[in-house]
Amino acid sequence: MEKVAVIGAGSWGTALSIVLADNDHEVRLWTHRIEQAEAINNLHRNEKYLKNVEIPKQIRAYHDLSEAVDGVSAVIVVVPTKAIRDVCKQLQAVLKQKVTIIHATKGIEPVTLKRVSQLIAEEMEQYTEEEIVVLSGPSHAEEVALRQPTTVTVSSKDAKNASYAQDLFINDAFRVYTSPDILGIELGGALKNIIALGAGISDGLGYGDNAKAALITRGLAEIARLGTSLGANPLSFLGLPGVGDLIVTCTSVHSRNWRAGNLLGKGYKLDDVLEQMGMAVEGVRTVKAAYQFAEEQDVEMPITKGIYQILFEEENPKKVVEQLMSRTKREEMDDLAALLNERYTQ
Numbered sequence: 001m002e003k004v005a006v007i008g009a010g011s012w013g014t015a016l017s018i019v020l021a022d023n024d025h026e027v028r029l030w031t032h033r034i035e036q037a038e039a040i041n042n043l044h045r046n047e048k049y050l051k052n053v054e055i056p057k058q059i060r061a062y063h064d065l066s067e068a069v070d071g072v073s074a075v076i077v078v079v080p081t082k083a084i085r086d087v088c089k090q091l092q093a094v095l096k097q098k099v100t101i102i103h104a105t106k107g108i109e110p111v112t113l114k115r116v117s118q119l120i121a122e123e124m125e126q127y128t129e130e131e132i133v134v135l136s137g138p139s140h141a142e143e144v145a146l147r148q149p150t151t152v153t154v155s156s157k158d159a160k161n162a163s164y165a166q167d168l169f170i171n172d173a174f175r176v177y178t179s180p181d182i183l184g185i186e187l188g189g190a191l192k193n194i195i196a197l198g199a200g201i202s203d204g205l206g207y208g209d210n211a212k213a214a215l216i217t218r219g220l221a222e223i224a225r226l227g228t229s230l231g232a233n234p235l236s237f238l239g240l241p242g243v244g245d246l247i248v249t250c251t252s253v254h255s256r257n258w259r260a261g262n263l264l265g266k267g268y269k270l271d272d273v274l275e276q277m278g279m280a281v282e283g284v285r286t287v288k289a290a291y292q293f294a295e296e297q298d299v300e301m302p303i304t305k306g307i308y309q310i311l312f313e314e315e316n317p318k319k320v321v322e323q324l325m326s327r328t329k330r331e332e333m334d335d336l337a338a339l340l341n342e343r344y345t346q
Contacts, residue, residue: 001025002168005072007087009036009061010279011049011141012104013078018145019174020076021056029061030068037061049279053145066094074100074168076135077120080280081107084116088123098126102133102154102165106189107282108289113296115186130157133165134182136189136241138248140255147173153240154178155185177240184236187227192246193283194290195219196257197264198307199250201317204265211321215303216250222301226290229297257283270311287311 002025006017009031020027031037040046040061044054062068069075069091079087084105101124105116114122121129137152144150154169154176156162162178170176179185195216202211223246224237236242249255260281263273274281291308294301306324309315 002074003072004028004074004076004168005030005062005069006076006078007065007068007091008078009033009040009046009049010078011046011145012139013076014046014050014053014055015139015141015144016076016078016104016135016169017059018053018056018147019169019171021058022147022173023169023171024058025168027056027059028068028072029059030065031061031063034063037063050141050145065090069095069099071097072099074102074164077101077103077116078105081105081109081116081119081282081285082280084109084119085123088120092124092126095124100133100161100164101127101131102135102168104135105282106136106186106193108187108190108286108293110285110288110292113289113293115183115190117182117186131161132156132182133158133161134186134189135165135169135176136185136245138240138244140248140252142254144174149173149175151175151177151240151244153185155180155182155241157182179236179239179241181233181236183230184227184232184234185241187230187232188223188237188239188242189245190282190286191223191226191290192219192242192249193257193281193286194304194307195223195246196249196255197261197281197283197287197311198303200255200258200261200263201265201307201310202261202321203258204262204267205317205321207321212250216246219250219303220246222303226293226297226299226301229299230293256281260284264310265317269314284311 004025005028006013007030009029017027017029103116117129117132133156135154139150139152154162154165166176198215228234260273287308290304306320310317
């Protein structure tokens with residue numbers, strides 16, 4: 001049995017806490033809202049994020065961060081990307097012992113273009129990026145909390161830490177694989193949210209399965225192009241945190257990014273969509289980062305560019321679809337093949 005702190009009591013943090021509790025670990029779930037901590041401890045519910053799910057009694061919610069992390073062996077960071085720096089600064093101030101840091105946040109910071117593991121390492125000086133573990137894969141919190149079969153991947157440059165995280169989480173309902181390609185795993189988990197926004201927009205416009213299949217497939221090509229140009233293993237994008245996460249996020253009503261895109265496709269403005277959602281929609285911030293990445297890396301990402309235009313330039317979604325469909329004819333895999341040829345012949 002391990003003593004573990006989960007930082008972030010949203011739907012995903014709560015679901016991962018349930019997995020850990022099922023594995024007989026002592027789980028401390030931290031939230032910055034005292035009323036939420038009291039509800040979890042007294043009612044064993046987190047109704048805002050996971051309706052009708054009973055939270056195991058061995059999960060104890062904390063409002064005081066120093067109490068939550070006192071004596072733990074692992075800290076699981078599950079807060080939105082925009083909150084990572086602030087939360088890690090707080091952790092830096094209160095953590096007295098060396099722990100294994102695992103994060104389960106899928107995003108990229110705009111402007112700096114830093115991945116979450118890089119943000120953590122910058123704000124927590126006693127930890128290097130090589131030590132940090134990322135957990136990612138096709139894993140809706142609503143299904144994980146109900147113990148429905150789920151598979152994910154944990155990745156770290158430190159094989160010992162990855163193995164520790166695998167042992168911490170794996171059980172009969174939650175299967176965990178390992179991978180050394182933290183770059184590819186983080187990029188796949190973050191960039192798929194862009195394509196999920198696009199899938200929601202497509203459905204909101206009333207388009208059918210053909211359009212969504214094309215969007216997912218060509219979206220995967222964009223993710224692989226950018227990831228490969230940055231040094232990720234292209235095979236990582238064919239795994240759970242790549243195509244697996246892409247499929248589930250683009251096709252499920254559980255997906256926040258799909259739901260947000262669906263409202264955009266129906267004509268709602270971005271500010272109204274975010275207000276209706278009431279939760280972080282990581283894809284919106286990631287679109288900005290990926291658009292900038294593509295410019296800097298000189299990588300063609302027409303779907304990402306189109307969604308950027310819809311979100312931040314108020315372009316009409318139907319017009320963007322027309323632009324995508326009327327692009328110059330080409331070979332399907334020529335650009336990715338060129339990237340791979342350049343990478344492996346240098």
